[in-house]
Amino acid sequence: MITKKITCICCPLGCSVNVIINGDNYQVIGEQCKRGKDYAIQEVKDPRRVLTTTVKINFGIQKMLPVKSKNEVPKNLLNECVKILSKVVVEAPIRCGDVVYKNIHDTRIDIIATRDMERV
Numbered sequence: 001m002i003t004k005k006i007t008c009i010c011c012p013l014g015c016s017v018n019v020i021i022n023g024d025n026y027q028v029i030g031e032q033c034k035r036g037k038d039y040a041i042q043e044v045k046d047p048r049r050v051l052t053t054t055v056k057i058n059f060g061i062q063k064m065l066p067v068k069s070k071n072e073v074p075k076n077l078l079n080e081c082v083k084i085l086s087k088v089v090v091e092a093p094i095r096c097g098d099v100v101y102k103n104i105h106d107t108r109i110d111i112i113a114t115r116d117m118e119r120v
């Protein structure tokens, strides 16, 4: 039996939650809602985060384009994904929501632009 202490980041209350792991059973203590319970179990089983970063853009009104993952990426792959994206160069114009990188790190998760970028 293992106990993991987690701070729930689903809302500003930031509840301190303990997850008691006993084989395939997860008992959550300290959460104040179902959302927190689901988050805590997900966090110990398969922690994920939305990836936000920038990629280089040619012929844009800015030199960098802000991007994010369309879905949450496994936390242990975030650094590798950022490394991949550091080598990506796109070309303006770009529309918010355009896919700038497909299936990052074989996760089936696409990286999308989070703003429009006009061409100079």
Ligand code: SF4
Binding pocket: 008, 009, 010, 011, 012, 013, 014, 015, 030, 031, 032, 033, 034, 035, 036, 037
């Ligand atoms: S457990 Fe519920 S109330 Fe507490 S921080 Fe998480 S979402 Fe907010």
